[in-house]
Amino acid sequence: MSFLPTARRFTREDFTTYLAGLESNWHPSGVTMHHTASPSLAQRPNGFSPQHLINLKDFYQHEKGWSSGPHFFVDDQGDGIILFCALGAKGVHAVSFNSTDWGIEVLGDYDEEDPLTGRGMKCWQNAAWLARTLMTHIGEGAKLHFHRDDPKTSKTCPGTKVTKEWVRLLIDMGETMHTHSDPPMPAHIPRPVLQKGSSGPDVRELQNLLGVKVDGNFGPITHAAVVEFQFRHKLLADGIVGRKTWAALGL
Ligand SMILES: [Zn+2]
Numbered sequence: 001m002s003f004l005p006t007a008r009r010f011t012r013e014d015f016t017t018y019l020a021g022l023e024s025n026w027h028p029s030g031v032t033m034h035h036t037a038s039p040s041l042a043q044r045p046n047g048f049s050p051q052h053l054i055n056l057k058d059f060y061q062h063e064k065g066w067s068s069g070p071h072f073f074v075d076d077q078g079d080g081i082i083l084f085c086a087l088g089a090k091g092v093h094a095v096s097f098n099s100t101d102w103g104i105e106v107l108g109d110y111d112e113e114d115p116l117t118g119r120g121m122k123c124w125q126n127a128a129w130l131a132r133t134l135m136t137h138i139g140e141g142a143k144l145h146f147h148r149d150d151p152k153t154s155k156t157c158p159g160t161k162v163t164k165e166w167v168r169l170l171i172d173m174g175e176t177m178h179t180h181s182d183p184p185m186p187a188h189i190p191r192p193v194l195q196k197g198s199s200g201p202d203v204r205e206l207q208n209l210l211g212v213k214v215d216g217n218f219g220p221i222t223h224a225a226v227v228e229f230q231f232r233h234k235l236l237a238d239g240i241v242g243r244k245t246w247a248a249l250g251l
Pocket of ligand 1: 033034035093147155157158
């Protein structure tokens with residue numbers, strides 16, 4: 001039995017400390033990402049409440065009769081890290097990955113709901129931070145799985161709108177953000193407002209600054225990178241690069 005008596009919410013700072021002090025005989029080699037599908041974001045307008053988490057534990061333990069569940073739930077409230085099952089024991093979340101991976105359930109139905117904007121984006125940014133932290137803890141060769149990578153499932157989990165390329169980008173960008181905490185001084189050159197659909201040399205410069213593929217076209221990957229950047233810099237995360245975002249980028 002590895003359900004925690006009470007699911008526990010962490011800040012990033014507290015979780016980092018907690019993970020550093022973890023003692024365990026089970027050594028996972030990867031992380032498997034899931035979406036909750038049901039409940040969807042729309043069904044949980046304020047994320048998971050303590051009562052929701054009690055109900056989830058009841059559901060897995062008594063309704064399904066499982067000995068364990070996923071290790072984490074992630075939502076869009078604050079840092080969104082909710083520890084659900086003990087990290088030192090195998091969970092139950094994906095047949096082929098239970099024995100090797102920690103399992104993360106991201107709130108939302110990403111067959112239908114949008115992971116690239118608003119609450120969906122916040123959930124995935126939180127999940128990417130958590131995945132990165134766990135993978136760093138695992139060390140060299142840590143694997144990132146999606147539930148649908150499991151040949152023993154026919155599920156689309158974590159949702160058809162979520163690609164692994166994009167999740168890896170979110171994970172990698174977090175590392176970049178940590179190492180570039182001091183933006184250069186603004187040069188006060190006026191820049192055009194850029195958004196989805198924009199193209200040209202300014203977009204190339206933007207992509208270069210964000211560390212995404214430079215093709216001069218402002219598509220979904222650039223949009224996601226901008227939203228992530230704005231979120232990290234506590235700007236309005238609308239994916240539109242205006243004066244304040246350019247300034248934060250150092251231009
Ligand atoms: Zn799943």
